Amino acid sequence: MSSVSLLGLGAMGAALARTWVSAGHALTVWNRTPGRADIEGAKVAESPHEAVAAGRLVVVCLLDDDSVGAALDGVDISGKDLVNLTTSTPAQARARAAWAEERGARYLDGGIMAVPPMIGVPEAGGYVFYSGSRELFELHRDALAVPVGTKYVGEDPGFAALHDVALLSAMYGMFAGVAHAFALIRREDIDPVAFAPLLGEWIPAMAGPAVRQTAERLKSGDYTTGVVSNLAMQVAGTPTFLATAEGQGVSQELVRPYFELMRRRLDVGSGEEDLTGVVDLLLR
Incomplete structure (x- = not known):
């Protein structure tokens, strides 16, 4: 030893x-x-x-x-x-x-x-x-x-720290979504403990495929082939999420910035893309 x-x-x-x-x-x-x-x-x-x-x-x-x-x-x-x-x-x-x-x-x-x-x-x-x-x-x-x-x-030598922060940044983004979801039901007659398994199953079901697809699209540069839920459709749906938050008395501050990025990408990209192009908007 x-x-x-x-x-x-x-x-x-x-x-x-x-x-x-x-x-x-x-x-x-x-x-x-x-x-x-x-x-x-x-x-x-x-x-x-x-x-x-x-x-x-x-x-x-x-x-x-x-x-x-x-x-x-x-x-x-x-x-x-x-x-x-x-x-x-x-x-x-x-x-x-x-x-x-x-x-x-x-x-x-x-x-x-x-x-x-x-x-x-x-x-x-x-x-x-x-x-x-x-x-x-x-x-x-x-x-x-x-x-x-x-x-x-x-x-x-910087790659370990970069991987660390990248994964933790994704984690905090997930926590933000979880906080917003619980806030939406907070004042309703919905048991958060009963709601939790639904949320806990939904996140990995969506995140797993999305992570793999985003990586493949970034590597290939093709953001449109095989897209199921395109950017134009998803942007069109964002007012419903914002209106629901408003109606539930919940701040939009955790979701609005991402929705705004989606809309900006639609303005400069193609409505047939998925959400991968948002990555490029973040680069300065």
Whole structure:
């Protein structure tokens, strides 16, 4: 079992730490707040310097990119394999990779697609996106896969963060739709618990095919072949949704921006398209 040094013991870091210890890895941990560093079976380092010096594989799971810079300021990371699981932007990940390389370290960036209770539970389906050195990923793949699954997405160190934010952005868009749906029924004699299974089944039934079709159309550039519900028809239906919200006393702020994008696309595109063209409107 390889040794692992882990900097950061928030909820996620602590969950990662426990799985590595349980799997038999020699783990050294450091946390800015010493009281949080009580992980049974792990060696507690007094400083980031000590934690980094303890082994080759150094995993960082801190609040933000500034926290990473502060924790590793002045620390000798030459010869180390630095895996950064701190949530960041693609630009920050690329800059941090260059920073690590300048200091003689190899670098992997990670985007965690899981919440702490999913760590160490394979059936929960969580995983981490990794990008950067493929050689480094392959070298430490087994250790990195102990807490949660792994998905390598490319040599560009910014790709893990980009995949992370892209998926989470889609998630928040879904949450917006869910909030609007529940708001529509909120004042009616409709049991939200009874309504929930309908909503829970409808979303994946619509989203799964739409995601695949959008990807295929973006790749081919053909937005019209095989379209079932065309843009012109869907735009024509949007007043009904807005009027229903108005009638139910529900704000339109979650759905109106997307409807406006649909109408703009109709103005510049073809009514025979599906909704794929909205993607192009978002590019600046």
